[in-house]
């Protein structure tokens with residue numbers, strides 16, 4: 001059975017950024033959304049209908065401007081990519097990339113990923129979840145907004161197929177510690193690879209916009225692959 005939240009969530013992992021859309025991003029939202037966008041709803045999605053075919057699903061949470069998501073979708077036409085993001089200008093940018101690269105294997109939901117996971121993503125349906133450079137929420141009083149929390153990990157594990165993976169990257173040392181700590185206590189995931197590097201060793205992903213930003217500031221990068229534990 002799908003989980004339901006008893007209490008309405010008040011703590012979110014994002015604040016809505018009202019970055020101005022360029023005219024081409026606005027046009028993309030108008031014209032390309034009907035083909036690529038999926039409305040947030042409380043109905044479970046049927047991925048065969050959504051993608052008009054059956055293929056392993058890669059889910060990216062918080063794809064930003066979608067550069068890396070679109071690149072991955074172009075490189076892996078054998079997989080279906082679903083991106084979730086709340087930043088409108090980023091979604092517009094990603095739609096334009098999907099059009100320019102003629103991608104048929106990419107769909108987008110413009111809503112809070114936690115609610116999308118809870119309401120729309122079938123259990124045991126996803127091959128891989130990507131969470132790249134999630135907002136680090138550096139102030140102590142904001143740590144509760146960090147998306148990587150035990151309840152989030154349970155939600156992801158429930159939606160991954162057996163042997164499905166959760167791939168995370170960050171450029172924020174204190175968030176890397178938090179991720180190590182929370183995942184080390186998880187009985188749902190096992191770490192199958194962990195890298196700390198200076199941008200030269202991304203783990204099965206392209207370089208992202210926020211990674212480039214972090215590298216310019218001299219940050220280190222941490223990459224993990226966690227595999228869902230069997231029979232959880």
Ligand SMILES: C[S@@+](CC[C@H](N)C(=O)[O-])C[C@H]1O[C@@H](n2cnc3c(N)ncnc32)[C@H](O)[C@@H]1O
Pocket residue numbers: 013014061062063064065084085086087090111112113114131132133134135136147208209210211
């Ligand atoms: C620091 S940015 C990283 C963007 C991109 N992954 C990259 O590496 O360039 C984090 C993104 O996650 C998005 N985000 C945070 N929480 C989210 C949520 N609950 N649902 C959807 N998007 C979320 C934010 O809007 C933001 O664009």
